Every structure is written in structure tokens, then in C-alpha cells.
Amino acid sequence: DTAVSQTPKYLVTQMGNDKSIKCEQNLGHDTMYWYKQDSKKFLKIMFSYNNKELIINETVPNRFSPKSPDKAHLNLHINSLELGDSAVYFCASSQFTGEETQYFGPGTRLLVL
Amino acid sequence: GNSVTQMEGPVTLSEEAFLTINCTYTATGYPSLFWYVQYPGEGLQLLLKATKADDKGSNKGFEATYRKETTSFHLEKGSVQVSDSAVYFCALLRRGSQGNLIFGKGTKLSVKP
Numbered sequence: 480d481t482a483v484s485q486t487p488k489y490l491v492t493q494m495g496n497d498k499s500i501k502c503e504q505n506l507g508h509d510t511m512y513w514y515k516q517d518s519k520k521f522l523k524i525m526f527s528y529n530n531k532e533l534i535i536n537e538t539v540p541n542r543f544s545p546k547s548p549d550k551a552h553l554n555l556h557i558n559s560l561e562l563g564d565s566a567v568y569f570c571a572s573s574q575f576t577g578e579e580t581q582y583f584g585p586g587t588r589l590l591v592l
Numbered sequence: 593g594n595s596v597t598q599m600e601g602p603v604t605l606s607e608e609a610f611l612t613i614n615c616t617y618t619a620t621g622y623p624s625l626f627w628y629v630q631y632p633g634e635g636l637q638l639l640l641k642a643t644k645a646d647d648k649g650s651n652k653g654f655e656a657t658y659r660k661e662t663t664s665f666h667l668e669k670g671s672v673q674v675s676d677s678a679v680y681f682c683a684l685l686r687r688g689s690q691g692n693l694i695f696g697k698g699t700k701l702s703v704k705p
Contacts, residue, residue, distance in 0.1 A: 483635075510691055520679060522636075522695040534690050569635060576690050579624045579643060585635040 482506050483584035485570050491590045492560060500555045500587045502570030510534070510576045511553035513545060516567040516586070528553050529576045560591045594619045594689075598682050598696035605672055605703050613667040613699045615656075615682035623684040625649075625658055625665040626693070630679045639667075639680070672703045 483504045492498055504511060512535075513525040527535040528547045542558045557564060570584040599614040617625065627639040627649070640649030645660035654669045665682060682696040 512691065512693075514693075520698040520700075522681065522698075524692050527691050535692055537692075571636075573691055579626075579641065579685055580638055581691065581693060582638070583628075583636040 483570055483572055483582050485568075485584040485587050487587060488585065489588050489590075491592065493592055494560055494562060496560050497556070497558045498560060498589070499557070500568055500570075500589070502553045502555070502584055504551055504570075504572040504582070504584075506572055506574075506582065508572040508574050508582075509550055510573045511547065511550075512571040512573075512581065513553065513555050514569040514571060514583075516569060518566070522569070526553075526555075527576070534576055562591050565589055565591045594623070594684060594686055594694050596682050596684055596694055596696035598680075598699050601679075601698070601700040603699060603701045605701070607674055607703055607705050608671045609703075611667070611669040611672045611676070611701065613680055613682075613701070615665045615667065615696060617663050617665065617682075617684050619663075619684055619686050621687055622660070623686045625656070626683040626685070627654070627656055627665070627667050628681040628683060628695075630681065630698070632678070636681065672701070674703045674705050677701055677703045 510529045512527040516522045526545045531547045544556045567586045571581040573581045624643045626641045628636040629639045640651040642649040642658035648657045679698045
């Protein structure tokens with residue numbers, strides 16, 4: 480009965496590779512988000528989608544491409560991985576865009592070697 | 593711009609000690625304010641929130657009051673337990689921001705038995 484789930488939980492890969500992280504929510508929410516938490520634990524929003532439509536696109540390299548096949552899923556694809564991409568990536572969802580409570584997934588720990 | 597400033601950690605306390613983690617914010621308009629908690633190896637969980645001035649959010653013995661005059665939302669607990677050891681994040685959500693939660697840098701709390 481996990482509300483927001485992410486796969487994989489851990490991802491270790493080489494520089495230059497392409498990888499994807501998947502996120503699914505079973506809360507019936509309309510809006511989903513991706514956040515990045517760096518090595519100093521600082522959290523910053525990357526993207527948000529409302530019902531498959533891109534709403535927020537912060538200053539993120541275009542190697543990062545979110546894809547939302549339906550409103551319950553928001554995947555993050557990263558091309559040409561770099562060392563600086565190593566971080567924990569959190570997916571979140573909320574009932575509506577701007578809705579106050581966001582529910583977070585467990586995070587995906589990405590390590591680029 | 594909009595920002596959140598939290599006291600630097602780590603904070604180390606003995607069990608049953610009183611906890612205060614300071615949080616101040618800068619925002620246009622009147623944001624909603626949140627405390628999220630991240631237990632070791634886990635994702636973020638909403639701890640409490642307040643949506644307008646003088647509101648008090650409370651949960652699991654933690655409290656925080658939205659103080660507009662001091663632009664603060666300090667987290668307090670009267671008697672901490674070892675199980676409270678975690679990283680605590682203060683965050684704000686500006687109305688009309690389309691869900692862009694802005695986080696502080698987090699404060700790590702360690703409670704010793």
C-alpha cells in the first residue's frame with residue numbers, strides 16, 4: 480500500500496551512461512514532482528507535472544528529461560551521466576498543483592563513478 | 593527571493609531534553625510553512641504544517657507556530673526520544689508558486705540515551 484514508490488532504490492553507474500528512475504503514486508493525485516538532494520542534504524525542485532503536463536522546469540541541464548506517461552507515473556531519464564549527478568532523487572505528489580501537502584517517495588540514491 | 597534559513601547542525605541532545613530548531617523565512621506574500629523529517633535511509637515525511645499567521649502545527653509531540661512578525665517557524669519538542677534522531681527540514685510554499693516547495697538546508701538531530 481505504498482503511496483509514492485520509486486525504482487530503483489540504489490543506482491550505481493559509470494560516467495557517460497544513460498539511466499532512468501521510475502516513480503509511481505497510487506494516491507490519485509494530479510501533480511507529481513522531482514527533487515534533487517545533494518551531498519550536503521540540500522533539496523531543490525527539478526520538475527513538476529500536472530496531469531501529464533510540464534508545470535515547473537527549474538534550471539536543470541537538458542540531459543535530464545522527465546516523462547509522464549499518465550498522471551500516476553513520472554519517470555526521470557538522465558543522459559550522459561556526470562559525477563555531479565550523484566545525489567538522492569526524490570519523487571513527490573500532491574492532490575493538485577499548488578496543493579500544500581506533498582507526499583514523498585523513499586528516494587533513489589544515484590552514484591556516478 | 594524566497595528562501596528558508598535553518599540553524600546549522602548537527603544538534604546533539606540527551607533523551608528527554610528540550611528541542612528547538614530555528615527556522616526563519618523570506619517570502620513574498622504569505623506562504624504556507626512546513627516541517628519535514630527524514631529518518632536515516634528513508635524519504636521525507638511531513639511532520640507538521642501551518643498555513644497562516646499564528647497557526648500552530650503539531651504532531652508527535654512536535655510543535656511550531658507561524659510567526660509573521662518575526663518571519664519564523666521554529667520547531668519545538670518538550671522531551672526528545674532516541675527515535676527522534678533524524679534530519680529536519682523547514683520549507684515554505686508560496687501561494688501561486690505551482691507547488692515549488694523551498695527547503696532549508698536541514699538540521700541533523702542526534703538524541704543519545
